[in-house]
Amino acid sequence: LSPEARQVKRRQILFLTRKSDVSLQVQLAVQLKDLIQSGQLGAGDPLPSSRELAAELKVSRNTVVYAYERLISEGYLNSRSRSKVFVSDTARELRSAAQRAAQRSKAQQQNSPAVHVPKASYSDGPKPFRPCQPDVQLFPLALWNRLRGRALRTTNRSLLHYNSEAVLGFRPLRENLAAYLRDSRGVVCEWWQIAITTGSQQALYLLANLLLKQGDRVYMENPGYSGAVRAWKSAGATMEHLPIDAQGMVFPALEKAAAALVYVTPSRQFPTGASLSLARRLALVNGAVNTKTWIVEDDYDSEFRYIAPPLPSMQSLDSGNRVIYVGTFSKLLFPSLRLGYAVLPKSLVEPFAELKTIAEDHGPMIDQATLAAFLDSGAFYSHIRRCRKSYAERQQAFLDAIAKGSLPLDFRYRDGGMNLTGFLPESCDDLVWSARLKRAGLDVPALSQYASVATERGLVFGFTAFTPTQIRRGVEKMLSLRLDRPML
Numbered sequence: 001l002s003p004e005a006r007q008v009k010r011r012q013i014l015f016l017t018r019k020s021d022v023s024l025q026v027q028l029a030v031q032l033k034d035l036i037q038s039g040q041l042g043a044g045d046p047l048p049s050s051r052e053l054a055a056e057l058k059v060s061r062n063t064v065v066y067a068y069e070r071l072i073s074e075g076y077l078n079s080r081s082r083s084k085v086f087v088s089d090t091a092r093e094l095r096s097a098a099q100r101a102a103q104r105s106k107a108q109q110q111n112s113p114a115v116h117v118p119k120a121s122y123s124d125g126p127k128p129f130r131p132c133q134p135d136v137q138l139f140p141l142a143l144w145n146r147l148r149g150r151a152l153r154t155t156n157r158s159l160l161h162y163n164s165e166a167v168l169g170f171r172p173l174r175e176n177l178a179a180y181l182r183d184s185r186g187v188v189c190e191w192w193q194i195a196i197t198t199g200s201q202q203a204l205y206l207l208a209n210l211l212l213k214q215g216d217r218v219y220m221e222n223p224g225y226s227g228a229v230r231a232w233k234s235a236g237a238t239m240e241h242l243p244i245d246a247q248g249m250v251f252p253a254l255e256k257a258a259a260a261l262v263y264v265t266p267s268r269q270f271p272t273g274a275s276l277s278l279a280r281r282l283a284l285v286n287g288a289v290n291t292k293t294w295i296v297e298d299d300y301d302s303e304f305r306y307i308a309p310p311l312p313s314m315q316s317l318d319s320g321n322r323v324i325y326v327g328t329f330s331k332l333l334f335p336s337l338r339l340g341y342a343v344l345p346k347s348l349v350e351p352f353a354e355l356k357t358i359a360e361d362h363g364p365m366i367d368q369a370t371l372a373a374f375l376d377s378g379a380f381y382s383h384i385r386r387c388r389k390s391y392a393e394r395q396q397a398f399l400d401a402i403a404k405g406s407l408p409l410d411f412r413y414r415d416g417g418m419n420l421t422g423f424l425p426e427s428c429d430d431l432v433w434s435a436r437l438k439r440a441g442l443d444v445p446a447l448s449q450y451a452s453v454a455t456e457r458g459l460v461f462g463f464t465a466f467t468p469t470q471i472r473r474g475v476e477k478m479l480s481l482r483l484d485r486p487m488l
């Protein structure tokens with residue numbers, strides 16, 4: 001073919017449009033790959049120079065360079081000299097491997113049982129009244145990004161290396177956090193006792209692996225946090241579910257009924273909201289010291305107290321190094337940050353570090369450095385104050401709106417937290433109520449969903465992620481359902 005005829009042919013074969021969501025570079029790379037895979041371009045065939053093809057297709061030269069580079073890195077093209085690009089000799093094998101893979105995945109789709117595949121690639125956010133959700137709109141994202149940029153600049157790329165010596169986290173973050181926990185929660189610790197984890201869930205999972213063996217007994221609150229139950233069960237432990245009353249978890253004397261580990265949310269029991277009384281805290285810690293039982297204290301949302309500050313942590317009462325204090329930044333900052341921590345008794349620091357090396361090494365260092373700067377700058381404290389104020393208003397908006405109806409919901413624990421549990425009389429089936437709310441577009445879990453053995457009935461309402469207007473609308477919708485009347 002004459003060069004002119006080749007040009008016309010290429011223009012007919014390659015068609016790029018600016019109206020697509022797919023970039024021109026990607027369109028070109030995909031179309032060239034199709035030509036190679038379908039055999040229309042064979043091994044050794046030359047491609048026009050990037051300048052020539054860009055002029056023909058009326059796109060920038062960079063567009064063509066990007067497409068060529070991508071296909072070179074995938075092995076479909078090679079460049080023998082600076083300007084000449086050819087279809088590679090391995091393109092044929094790549095083509096048959098790609099075809100085989102396509103056939104296999106089609107066959108798998110037809111034959112395999114249904115697998116749960118998430119619909120969206122990212123979340124649209126929680127629906128009212130999903131519990132335990134912070135309002136990410138309140139988070140000072142622009143400041144965070146500035147601190148992130150600064151952290152990268154001042155550490156001169158050292159955060160980008162493997163930082164295995166920092167398996168328990170970025171040291172300035174651990175130092176700042178130790179100071180914060182000492183001042184705000186009375187936690188007694190040195191910075192090196194703090195292990196930064198990817199969310200408190202990872203801390204629970206690693207602790208389960210470190211402290212429990214098959215058949216060990218774990219005391220768990222009922223209703224309680226299913227993430228913790230899953231962690232303990234993964235290590236083969238058997239659960240002993242303990243009831244909750246107005247003073248928190250009701251537990252037998254550890255001296256009489258031995259357990260390897262007790263998991264407790266003393267500041268605000270999850271999900272009821274009851275606070276563990278001082279007398280019970282002391283009994284539990286003393287029992288644990290006497291019997292060498294581990295206590296895992298999960299302090300997931302104690303910063304959000306609207307009336308009076310919470311009692312100091314249980315860890316602060318522990319003279320025998322039996323309490324492991326676990327916390328998270330998911331609620332204070334934002335959940336996808338996946339940063340939490342465990343404050344470890346000295347004897348557990350090294351074994352925990354060893355286990356963490358196997359699980360993931362040190363976690364994302366850039367986020368940890370940014371968080372250290374966020375604490376250092378004081379922005380962390382202003383953010384907590386701002387959230388606390390908003391959340392207190394939202395809690396009040398919720399309670400005011402609900403008081404306009406006559407549902408038999410008893411909100412016993414109102415002094416703080418991110419959720420309000422409305423207890424129901426036994427005659428009301430909380431699972432049925434929750435299902436009816438779900439059909440109306442509201443996300444309100446039943447208290448029974450958190451229970452492993454029968455417990456009180458109720459509904460758990462999160463209010464922190466929603467504006468007062470959203471809250472009022474949600475409550476009005478709920479009241480219009482007349483949940484206390486049987487459906488016709």
Ligand SMILES: Cc1ncc(COP(=O)(O)O)c(C=O)c1O
Nearest residue numbers: 132199200201225270300328330
């Ligand atoms: C009792 C309890 N602990 C911990 C967490 C936080 O987990 P993570 O730090 O893994 O986000 C939650 C979240 O809902 C929780 O309810």
